[in-house]
Amino acid sequence: MGGDFGPQVVIPGAAKALERHPDIRFALYGLEDQCVPLLDKYPKLKANSTFHASELAIAMDEKPSQALRRGRGKASMWQAIEAINKGEADVVVSAGNTGALMAMSVFCLRMMQGIQRPAIAAIWPTLKGESIVLDVGATIGADAQQLMDFALMGGAMARALFEVERPTLGLLNVGVEEIKGQEQVKEAGRLLREAGLDSIDYFGFVEGDDIGRGTVDVVVTEGFSGNIALKAAEGTARQIAEYLRAAMSRTLLAKIGYILAKGAFDRLREKMDPRKVNGGVFLGLNGVVIKSHGGTDAEGFAAAIDVGYDMVRNGLKAKIENDLQKYHASRPSEGAASGMADEV
Amino acid sequence: MGGDFGPQVVIPGAAKALERHPDIRFALYGLEDQCVPLLDKYPKLKANSTFHASELAIAMDEKPSQALRRGRGKASMWQAIEAINKGEADVVVSAGNTGALMAMSVFCLRMMQGIQRPAIAAIWPTLKGESIVLDVGATIGADAQQLMDFALMGGAMARALFEVERPTLGLLNVGVEEIKGQEQVKEAGRLLREAGLDSIDYFGFVEGDDIGRGTVDVVVTEGFSGNIALKAAEGTARQIAEYLRAAMSRTLLAKIGYILAKGAFDRLREKMDPRKVNGGVFLGLNGVVIKSHGGTDAEGFAAAIDVGYDMVRNGLKAKIENDLQKYHASRPSEGAASGMADEV
Numbered sequence: 001m002g003g004d005f006g007p008q009v010v011i012p013g014a015a016k017a018l019e020r021h022p023d024i025r026f027a028l029y030g031l032e033d034q035c036v037p038l039l040d041k042y043p044k045l046k047a048n049s050t051f052h053a054s055e056l057a058i059a060m061d062e063k064p065s066q067a068l069r070r071g072r073g074k075a076s077m078w079q080a081i082e083a084i085n086k087g088e089a090d091v092v093v094s095a096g097n098t099g100a101l102m103a104m105s106v107f108c109l110r111m112m113q114g115i116q117r118p119a120i121a122a123i124w125p126t127l128k129g130e131s132i133v134l135d136v137g138a139t140i141g142a143d144a145q146q147l148m149d150f151a152l153m154g155g156a157m158a159r160a161l162f163e164v165e166r167p168t169l170g171l172l173n174v175g176v177e178e179i180k181g182q183e184q185v186k187e188a189g190r191l192l193r194e195a196g197l198d199s200i201d202y203f204g205f206v207e208g209d210d211i212g213r214g215t216v217d218v219v220v221t222e223g224f225s226g227n228i229a230l231k232a233a234e235g236t237a238r239q240i241a242e243y244l245r246a247a248m249s250r251t252l253l254a255k256i257g258y259i260l261a262k263g264a265f266d267r268l269r270e271k272m273d274p275r276k277v278n279g280g281v282f283l284g285l286n287g288v289v290i291k292s293h294g295g296t297d298a299e300g301f302a303a304a305i306d307v308g309y310d311m312v313r314n315g316l317k318a319k320i321e322n323d324l325q326k327y328h329a330s331r332p333s334e335g336a337a338s339g340m341a342d343e344v
Numbered sequence: 345m346g347g348d349f350g351p352q353v354v355i356p357g358a359a360k361a362l363e364r365h366p367d368i369r370f371a372l373y374g375l376e377d378q379c380v381p382l383l384d385k386y387p388k389l390k391a392n393s394t395f396h397a398s399e400l401a402i403a404m405d406e407k408p409s410q411a412l413r414r415g416r417g418k419a420s421m422w423q424a425i426e427a428i429n430k431g432e433a434d435v436v437v438s439a440g441n442t443g444a445l446m447a448m449s450v451f452c453l454r455m456m457q458g459i460q461r462p463a464i465a466a467i468w469p470t471l472k473g474e475s476i477v478l479d480v481g482a483t484i485g486a487d488a489q490q491l492m493d494f495a496l497m498g499g500a501m502a503r504a505l506f507e508v509e510r511p512t513l514g515l516l517n518v519g520v521e522e523i524k525g526q527e528q529v530k531e532a533g534r535l536l537r538e539a540g541l542d543s544i545d546y547f548g549f550v551e552g553d554d555i556g557r558g559t560v561d562v563v564v565t566e567g568f569s570g571n572i573a574l575k576a577a578e579g580t581a582r583q584i585a586e587y588l589r590a591a592m593s594r595t596l597l598a599k600i601g602y603i604l605a606k607g608a609f610d611r612l613r614e615k616m617d618p619r620k621v622n623g624g625v626f627l628g629l630n631g632v633v634i635k636s637h638g639g640t641d642a643e644g645f646a647a648a649i650d651v652g653y654d655m656v657r658n659g660l661k662a663k664i665e666n667d668l669q670k671y672h673a674s675r676p677s678e679g680a681a682s683g684m685a686d687e688v
Contacts, residue, residue, distance in 0.1 A: 125583075126583070127583055127586055137518050137519075140518070140525065140526055141526070172572060174481050174484070174567070174568055174571040174572065175481075175571070175575075181484065181568075182484055182485070182568060207571075207572075207575050208571065208572040208573070208574065208575025208576035208577075208578070208579060209575040209576065209578050209579030209582070210579070211576060211579055212576070212579035212580050212582065212583040213579060213582075213583070221572070223518070224518055224525075224526060224569060225568060225569040225572045227518040227519075227551075227552065228516060228518065228551075228552040228565075228569045228572065228573050228576075229552070229572050229573060229576040230552065230576075231519075231551050231552025231553040232552035232553065232555060232556070232572075232573040232574075232576045232577045232580075233552075233576045233577065233579070233580040234552070234553050235552060235553030235554070235555055235556035235557060235577070236556050236576075236577040236580040236581055236584075237580055237584060238553070238556065238557075239469075239470070239471055239556040239557070240580075240581060240584050240612075242471055243612050243615045244588075244612055247605075247608040247609070247611045247612045247615075248605060248608050250608055250611070251607060251608065253604050253605065253607065253608075254604070254605040254607060254608035256601075256604050256605075257600075257601040257602065257603070257604030257605025257606075257608070258601065258605060258608075259601070260597050260598070260600050260601030260604065261591075261592060261597065261598040261600075261601025261602055261605065262601075263595060263597065263598060264591040264592055264594055264595065264597075264598035264601065264602075265591065267591045267594070268587050268588055268591040271587045271591075
């Protein structure tokens with residue numbers, strides 16, 4: 001029901017994803033009068049899905065606390081998440097209210113053992129392909145141990161998504177020599193170096209412009225700066241697209257040039273298309289939840305489903321659990337080490 | 345002497361700025377053997393400048409503490425900053441080591457009364473023109489009162505640079521409802537609302553993508569997230585320029601289209617040209633210091649000089665002092681108010 005267009009985008013999006021992955025089975029949760037007539041138009045999707053009528057839908061501007069109270073047991077969002085607990089779904093994909101989706105996911109699925117805080121991981125297009133950036137806004141601030149947890153989860157996600165054995169990973173920091181970065185980032189760097197993980201190739205600190213350059217497969221930061229980096233980059237991409245549009249329609253020659261080079265512009269648009277990498281992954285929960293942009297169209301929603309499909313097919317949850325277990329098993333004295341991180 | 349090219353960029357850059365502003369008088373500090381032969385090639389600049397031979401130059405990779413020790417009294421950077429104290433210069437422009445430049449500026453010029461921390465303000469191109477973003481990396485972390493100080497200084501700079509009476513100002517924050525932002529950002533918002541300043545039109549919170557949109561004239565944040573936002577945006581602009589280059593050279597039609605639309609591309613390149621808005625302004629010191637990008641060319645260095653020229657001509661320092669004084673005078677009990685901010 002979520003996002004700017006509700007089932008108008010979700011149902012055709014699911015139909016598109018089904019064409020690419022005929023082995024998906026959908027469990028759809030929503031208001032009957034809005035969903036069922038639409039679903040009838042997609043017979044193939046209808047044949048591969050079960051529809052569950054919900055009493056209510058969470059609004060995009062509802063506060064998470066209110067959504068939790070009002071939606072408990074009844075909202076389509078709640079029921080979809082609960083389907084994971086019931087063993088009826090492997091992954092939840094929603095274009096709904098991010099805060100409510102996170103709050104309900106934490107409440108219903110609970111945090112994974114050994115993880116204190118959830119993270120939202122974004123898939124970021126780079127000059128080399130794609131990278132994972134987390135946390136882009138689940139929580140604000142993170143101590144060294146929480147950054148270490150983000151690193152373990154991001155590394156596991158990179159192995160699930162990119163199918164690399166030992167993804168490279170960097171901690172986001174500032175480059176000005178004098179200030180040398182936050183204490184907790186430096187301490188996380190020390191933890192990562194000392195851990196000597198098999199699952200991650202720790203690169204060191206990276207700066208904001210290293211993200212788009214594709215310097216590493218995984219960029220770890222806390223949610224405030226991660227969210228600001230993501231939005232600053234999105235804003236810049238929109239800004240340049242706007243400049244380009246204005247420049248290409250200014251003169252007749254530019255317009256003719258634009259027509260001749262249309263194939264090239266289409267490629268560029270595709271490269272810059274935010275729908276192609278739509279899907280923030282909630283990490284740290286006992287279940288996989290994918291958040292689609294609220295403003296996306298059917299193509300974009302299908303891309304978010306694709307991400308969820310890959311995460312399940314490539315065993316994201318098992319990979320994270322496995323990496324966490326190995327990491328904690330390798331630390332002789334858990335208490336002392338995390339105490340040290342807190343002291344900093 | 346600083347930057348990737350030293351006097352090779354600084355001297356022709358100064359010559360360019362002099363053409364635009366014939367009333368500038370330059371005091372040049374550097375190593376004699378590198379500067380004097382070059383200066384001879386620019387007779388007009390030579391006639392409008394004094395050259396001061398320095399014993400040494402600060403290296404780009406020198407640590408600030410080392411630069412302070414080694415450069416004291418002798419380095420070209422030190423001597424240029426000292427020229428402000430001696431009343432021999434109104435503004436310092438350098439392409440050198442940022443950390444060293446900041447450390448020496450704080451040491452030699454000292455902090456302005458009532459300001460605890462310096463800030464680096466960047467001039468950011470937006471869809472509406474330009475905005476000021478601070479702090480982009482002078483220090484890490486800022487409490488509510490320090491963010492308030494940044495707001496006062498950024499507002500004064502906006503009045504000096506854009507010649508608006510009451511610039512709009514936003515606090516950079518994250519939009520996810522659930523987490524609602526850092527406590528110190530919320531507290532700074534409260535301070536700004538309650539201050540009811542004549543000099544600033546406080547807009548409220550803005551997000552990362554509001555910067556490029558030009559939502560407000562001044563965006564205030566602490567140095568860690570500010571630096572990351574700036575670099576993420578720079579990285580994205582480079583990334584898209586790279587995509588565009590690749591797309592336009594792929595097919596013959598695209599190449600022909602590119603030639604026809606060349607005027608439009610030139611306009612776009614100019615819009616995206618980082619040299620046009622080169623010049624970070626150090627705020628909060630008893631003197632104006634401008635940091636040029638180290639990798640810039642003569643055109644870019646001239647742009648940094650232009651920024652310095654505007655700041656002096658439009659009385660930046662007096663504007664900041666005036667605004668600070670008014671703000672502090674309007675607060676009945678300074679101690680209580682700042683104690684409140686610290687408690688949060």
